[in-house]
Amino acid sequence: MESRRTISELFDGASRDLGRVLCIITGASRGYGRTLALQVSALVQPGSALVLVARSEERLRELQAEIQDSGAGAGAAGVAGLAVCCVGADLSKQEGLAHTVRMAKEAGRLDVDHLLLINNAVTPQPCLLAFPRRQGLWRTVVNLSSLCAHTHTHTHTHTQAFPSWVLYCTGKAARNMMFRVLRAEEEPDVKVLNYSPGPLDTDMQTQARCSSGDLELRDSLCSMFLQGQLLSCGESSAKLMRLLLEDDYPSGAQVDYYEL
């Protein structure tokens, strides 16, 4: 509910919305993806569909119920008329990916005008291929990035290496390049946004704080936690929603929470 308060505070009385959207969110069962799902659901037109993907289908069902319960009293933009589809799938496996694409196609039968693919956990690129260019369909792909893939300062952009997180850092940097290529290939038909959400108070942070192999990194994450420097998913996601609603970033933009 905290995430809903944040979004309604930010967009109180605004008539803007994300359109009649088919939105696919990977990693929606907890953490940031869960909050994104709640916030997106409050910003869509009737006739939209939300496809929630994660391994834990049970948690997705709980989220589905929460979204549907919060629909009472929703206005033109909101959960009224929103179909929520839960996809229990392991996206690191081919069959999980194929199942996700099938379910997304099923949900995408609705006459939507916006495909919004949020690559929060894993990148199900075939979902984009399943919805090729057509007149009247606006397509947006959001890549959840990280400091290890890009950091902006006033003077330059660089990347930050986290000791003992080699696979994560390498994966994020590679994914950033993948999205740069996607932007170059699909311009102007697909709009690409890379968003670094900042340090979030989620399971991932707990894991990094408690079990990173590098002790210095662990100490620094612990002190960020103890000093209250972690962000809530709601505040970070609200900034991402604002970016999507305003839609005035150039395709391929790399935006950090702290820049907004």
Ligand SMILES: NC(=O)c1ccc[n+]([C@@H]2O[C@H](COP(=O)([O-])OP(=O)(O)OC[C@H]3O[C@@H](n4cnc5c(N)ncnc54)[C@H](OP(=O)(O)O)[C@@H]3O)[C@@H](O)[C@H]2O)c1
């Ligand atoms: N937390 C931070 O401080 C931070 C900072 C910068 C960037 N980010 C980025 O923000 C995004 C969200 O992070 P988070 O902190 O919310 O992570 P998290 O708490 O670890 O949640 C990860 C989500 O991904 C799902 N997931 C994991 N592996 C999966 C798989 N193989 N197939 C399908 N779903 C899978 C998990 O659900 P199941 O277990 O049910 O599958 C869960 O819903 C990530 O891209 C992360 O790199 C996070």
